[in-house]
Amino acid sequence: MTRADSRYCSRSLVRWGPELIVLEASGGYETALVGELVDAKLPVVVVNPRQVRDFARAIGQLAKTDALDARVLALFGERVRPPLRALPDEVGRELKAVTARRRQVVEMLVAEQNRLGQAPRMLHHQLRAHIDYLRKDLARLNRDLDQTLRRSPLWRETEELLRSVPGVGPVLARTLLAELPELGRLSRREIGKLVGLAPLNRDSGMMRGRRTIWGGRASVRAALYMPTMVATHKNPVIAAFYNRLLAAGKPGKVARAAAMRKLLTILNAMLKHHTRWSPLCLPIA
Secondary structure (H helix, E strand, O other), rough: HHHHHHHHHHHOEEOOOEEEEEEEEEOOOOOHHHHHHOOOOEEEEEEEEHHHHHHHOOOOOOOOOOHHHHHHHHHHHHOOOOOOOOOOOHHHHHHHHHHHHHHHHHHHHHHHHHHHOHHHOOHHHHHHHHHHHHHHHHHHHHHHHHHHHOOOOHHHHHHHHOOOOOOOOOHHHHHHHHHHOOOOOOOOOHHHHHOOOOOEEEEEOOOOOOOEEOOOOHHHHHHHHHHHHHHHHOOOOHHHHHHHHHOOOOOHHHHHHHHHHHHHHHHHHHHHHHOOOOOOOOOOO
C-alpha cells in the first residue's frame, strides 16, 4: 500500500472498542489494508458506503467532511453492529483479482467482436488483432486461475464439490470461490439475500406490492445466470423446479430468478455439509 493509499483508507477506518474494525469500501483502495488486518487476525468488516451515507442522512448529518465521515462511521459501527463475514486470505485475494480481470477481458472481447460486425472494412485488421490479443490474454488468465487453485488443496476440493452439480462449470465455481467466500457458512435465506436473489417485500397497509430482487453481488448473479439456464435442461432437480413454476403461470423472468436461487441454495447446502451432488439425497441448508 502506498502512503497516499494509507492516508485515503485511514479516513474510512474506525476501530470500535477491542471487538470490531469497521471499514468503508473505497473502490479497491481498501483491499491492501483489509488484507493486512485479515492476516493479523483482527475482526474487520467492510461496509457499503451507501449504507453509511443513508445512516448519516437518517440521523440528520447532511454535511460531509473527513472528520464527520469518521464520526458517522464510528456511530454506524456502534448502532448497527454489522456482522462479521468471511474475508479471503492471500490466495483468496489473488483468486478474486484474477477472476475480476478475467471478467473484464471477457467483456472487452465480446465488445470488440460486436464492433467487428459493424465496423468498416478498413478497421477489420485492427479489430481482429485486438481480438486475437484478448483471446491469448484470456488463455493466460485461465492458466493463472488453475495455478492459483493448485496452490490450495482445500480450494481444489471445494471446486470439485461445486462442479459435481450438473450445470456448474469452472467459471461459476471459481467466481463463487472468489466472490462469495460466505458460501456454505450462511443459511439459505441469508445467502440468497447476500447475492441479491431473495425477493423483497413492498407492502404498505392493505397494499401488497410485487416482490422484486435487487442489490447484492451482481458479479455472482451474472455468473449464475447461464449455468442455471443449462441446469434447467441438464439438472433434474432444477429442471423440475423451473418447469413447475412455468406450469403454475409464473413469468419466465421470475422462474429464472427462482431457479438461480434454488441452484445457489443447493450449492450452499453442499458446502455446508461437505456433500457431493446427488439428486436423490440433497442436503438441507
